[in-house]
Amino acid sequence: MIPDPGIRIGQGFDAHRFAPGRRLVLGGVHVPHEQGLLGHSDADVLAHAITDAVLGAMALGDLGTHFPPSDERWRDADSLGLLREACRLAAERGGRPVQVDAILFLEAPKIAPYVAVMRAQIAESMGLSVDAVSVKATTTEGMGFVGRGEGAAASAVVLMSVSREA
Ligand code: MG
Secondary structure (H helix, E strand, O other): OOOOOEEEEEEEEEEEEEEEOOOOEEOOEEOOOOEEEOOOOOOOHHHHHHHHHHHHHOOOOOHHHHOOOOOHHHOOOOHHHHHHHHHHHHHHOOEEEEEEEEEEEOOOOOOHHHHHHHHHHHHHHHOOOHHHEEEEEEOOOOOHHHHOOOEEEEEEEEEEEEOOOO
């Protein structure tokens, strides 16, 4: 039973492997790099973590439930489209995103020049203002799969308000 008026929180995590010959897309932004992330969709690890957080806040399962890799519709899909769809599913249940805080974990490339555009793209996809979307980035100081440059990961927290009327 969702309290009314309700505030709900969701968290998301995702990781993808780097591979040559792929475009690197983070938060809907093409970031020039010698390799990209491998996945059935565009492998936008940041968008996936945020999408999972939206679904989690509404207890709607996860990304794989709604957008299975076995479904050809999602091949090379723009992951901001998946995020939009998750927000639509949430809206059907009265859920509206309020705020996002996300962290990218990657050793390279430096994404600082692209963060403003990522925030704008994510905000637009979720019907939020840019100042409600935070994107941060960190290395892991050379440790683990991120540190070795084998892949990138992202985590996100999304706050949702839920009204009973919807
Ligand atoms: Mg993913």
